[in-house]
Amino acid sequence: MTYDLSKIKGSIPPIITPFKNDQLDYEAYAGLVEFQISKGSHGILVNGTTAEPSTLTADERNKTIDTAIATNNGRLPIIAATGSQSLAESRMLTRYAAEVGVDALLIVTPYYISPPQRGLVQYYLDVMDGIDTPWMIYHIPGRAAVSITLETVKELKDRSSNFIGMKHAVNDLAFVSECIDAFPDYLVFVGLEELSFPEMAIGAVGLMNAVGNLRPDLLAEMCQAVWDNDLSRGKEIHQRLLEINQSVFYDTNPIPIKYMMKRLGIIPENHHRLPMMPAEPELEKRLDGVLERAGLL
Numbered sequence: 347m348t349y350d351l352s353k354i355k356g357s358i359p360p361i362i363t364p365f366k367n368d369q370l371d372y373e374a375y376a377g378l379v380e381f382q383i384s385k386g387s388h389g390i391l392v393n394g395t396t397a398e399p400s401t402l403t404a405d406e407r408n409k410t411i412d413t414a415i416a417t418n419n420g421r422l423p424i425i426a427a428t429g430s431q432s433l434a435e436s437r438m439l440t441r442y443a444a445e446v447g448v449d450a451l452l453i454v455t456p457y458y459i460s461p462p463q464r465g466l467v468q469y470y471l472d473v474m475d476g477i478d479t480p481w482m483i484y485h486i487p488g489r490a491a492v493s494i495t496l497e498t499v500k501e502l503k504d505r506s507s508n509f510i511g512m513k514h515a516v517n518d519l520a521f522v523s524e525c526i527d528a529f530p531d532y533l534v535f536v537g538l539e540e541l542s543f544p545e546m547a548i549g550a551v552g553l554m555n556a557v558g559n560l561r562p563d564l565l566a567e568m569c570q571a572v573w574d575n576d577l578s579r580g581k582e583i584h585q586r587l588l589e590i591n592q593s594v595f596y597d598t599n600p601i602p603i604k605y606m607m608k609r610l611g612i613i614p615e616n617h618h619r620l621p622m623m624p625a626e627p628e629l630e631k632r633l634d635g636v637l638e639r640a641g642l643l
Contacts, residue, residue, distance in 0.1 A: 351480065351510060353423050354450055354533060355551040357387050357565035359558025360394025360427070362600050362607065363402065363410070365617040370406050372413050374613065378559075379417040381612065385562035388552065388569065389423040390414055391452065395489065395515075396556040396600045399427065401619040404435060408442050415446060425554075429454035429473075429484060436473050444479040451477075452513055452554075454484035455492050463498045470502060470509075480508050486515040486537060496524050503529055513537045513554050514545070523548055539591035543584035546572045556594050556603045557587060560610060561642070586640065593636045601625050606633055610642060 364374035393399045426443035487493040515537030526549045534550040571580035604616035605625040
């Protein structure tokens with residue numbers, strides 16, 4: 347089966363989840379979708395790690411997809427992250443997203459369990475059974491406690507015709523090169539902010555970065571610079587964003603991102619759900635300095 351994947355590329359930020367009185371604020375979420383569209387993003391990623399999906403109910407995750415699709419109204423590709431620790435929940439979330447018409451699916455390796463590679467293969471084949479929507483692996487071993495191998499990628503490419511690539515969130519450029527070498531049409535999205543420019547320079551097709559919640563325009567511009575082979579401009583943007591990229595990990599993502607969004611007036615409050623917590627005063631001061639040095643305040 348073939349797909350038109352020409353628009354599945356570029357900066358596709360994982361939008362944060364805004365809370366109000368511990369409830370998901372769908373009106374604010376719709377506003378964040380509009381913000382991404384107006385600032386030049388190439389797509390919308392719903393329920394990525396930055397959205398704190400493990401703190402959401404399945405119904406809330408589905409409703410965020412509905413909100414994104416309705417707000418977007420066909421303007422940009424919508425990618426839905428539909429994985430979880432549970433096979434049954436991943437099946438349900440994935441099927442729902444496919445049925446309401448997302449453009450692609452992003453499915454995280456099941457976390458905590460630490461399955462063998464043969465288990466990962468069967469897991470993905472089971473989740474995608476009967477679903478034709480293009481899908482990608484979300485490879486984030488730092489959170490999931492499991493890595494995928496090139497052999498697993500090859501087997502999934504052989505056995506799942508709509509498997510198209512991965513979001514790669516680990517410091518391993520060699521693995522990216524190996525995947526692209528084995529499958530020239532394999533789509534790799536950068537999920538580790540500090541590798542945005544280097545990974546695109548070796549063949550990644552785009553970014554799925556938390557920093558896109560702050561400056562979508564700069565990430566879109568970096569992608570365009572690489573596509574235009576203007577590597578000096580790409581490097582310039584990379585260096586400008588370097589400290590902001592690093593600051594994402596001053597505490598657990600998206601704690602720093604939500605605070606910086608509040609400081610920039612993108613969201614009114616940086617609320618989280620337990621066990622996540624807002625930034626502490628010491629971190630706030632440190633992040634203010636980051637924003638000032640980047641010329642964003």
